Amino acid sequence: MSTPTVNASNMANQAKLIIIGNGMVGHHLVEQLVDGGALEHYQVTVFGEERHRAYDRVHLSEYFSGRDAESLALCEPDYYATSGVTLRTGEAVIEIDRDAQDVVTDQGRYPYDKLVLATGSYPFVPPIPGNDRDGCLVYRTLDDLDDIRAAAENATNGVVVGGGLLGLEAANALRGLNLDTAVVEFASRLMPMQVDNEGGELLREKIESLGVQVLTERATQRIEDGDASHHL
Numbered sequence: 768m769s770t771p772t773v774n775a776s777n778m779a780n781q782a783k784l785i786i787i788g789n790g791m792v793g794h795h796l797v798e799q800l801v802d803g804g805a806l807e808h809y810q811v812t813v814f815g816e817e818r819h820r821a822y823d824r825v826h827l828s829e830y831f832s833g834r835d836a837e838s839l840a841l842c843e844p845d846y847y848a849t850s851g852v853t854l855r856t857g858e859a860v861i862e863i864d865r866d867a868q869d870v871v872t873d874q875g876r877y878p879y880d881k882l883v884l885a886t887g888s889y890p891f892v893p894p895i896p897g898n899d900r901d902g903c904l905v906y907r908t909l910d911d912l913d914d915i916r917a918a919a920e921n922a923t924n925g926v927v928v929g930g931g932l933l934g935l936e937a938a939n940a941l942r943g944l945n946l947d948t949a950v951v952e953f954a955s956r957l958m959p960m961q962v963d964n965e966g967g968e969l970l971r972e973k974i975e976s977l978g979v980q981v982l983t984e985r986a987t988q989r990i991e992d993g994d995a996s997h998h999l
């Protein structure tokens with residue numbers, strides 16, 4: 768792996784490259800730039816909305832089975848600094864001013880010559896009444912999992928809305944946190960995008976054997992206090 772030599776004289780000739788997003792893709796791009804020697808030509812700054820540097824989101828659920836944030840990280844803590852790349856975590860870009868060629872965060876304005884958006888995606892939260900209540904959480908980031916763990920401490924029941932791949936990962940995580948867990952799925956089978964009816968039945972058996980209640984063909988209409996579980 769090459770480490771670029773950045774000195775004051777070549778900095779003047781370097782174009783400013785800003786990467787928005789320090790997820791798996793944004794990090795991979797940085798590695799390619801570093802390894803390919805592009806830092807001779809570019810002064811690179813990366814903005815990450817999350818407070819953690821890039822981590823292996825694909826293996827996020829392992830955070831609930833013993834792995835910590837450091838072991839999921841995609842690089843050593845000093846990788847960016849020693850590579851000559853500026854990493855600004857916990858700083859979301861809130862505006863791109865294309866006329867001025869600036870990105871804007873709540874901490875300032877940063878000029879760019881080239882801009883890459885590697886912002887990934889956000890979980891879709893369906894517009895169900897009650898979806899903004901305490902204890903209604905999404906499953907995408909390390910901070911989300913911290914919130915779920917904290918909410919589970921005082922809870923007995925957990926419900927996952929959505930019986931796709933991530934929903935089932937989340938349900939397994941809730942079981943691991945000792946909650947009575949149910950999955951609510953609109954379609955007639957779990958993982959409707961990936962499996963057919965027969966596969967869906969086998970999957971239901973497997974998921975139920977983990978102690979998760981499977982409710983298919985149910986459209987979630989409201990989220991509210993029930994008899995067995997109450998607003999935290």
Ligand SMILES: Cc1cc2nc3c(=O)[nH]c(=O)nc-3n(C[C@H](O)[C@H](O)[C@H](O)COP(=O)(O)OP(=O)(O)OC[C@H]3O[C@@H](n4cnc5c(N)ncnc54)[C@H](O)[C@@H]3O)c2cc1C
Pocket residue numbers: 787788789790791792793814815816817824825826827828858859860861885886887888906907908933936
């Ligand atoms: C639990 C779980 C399991 C998964 N399992 C698999 C799997 O088995 N196989 C598979 O292929 N995929 C899986 N995925 C999907 C995979 O994680 C994503 O496809 C991958 O993370 C996409 O990488 P990305 O860098 O494009 O986006 P992300 O990893 O989402 O990273 C984007 C980053 O940009 C940041 N960002 C967004 N907007 C801004 C802004 N305005 N300013 C600054 N930063 C910003 C975000 O906070 C985020 O950190 C899984 C996802 C989850 C949540």
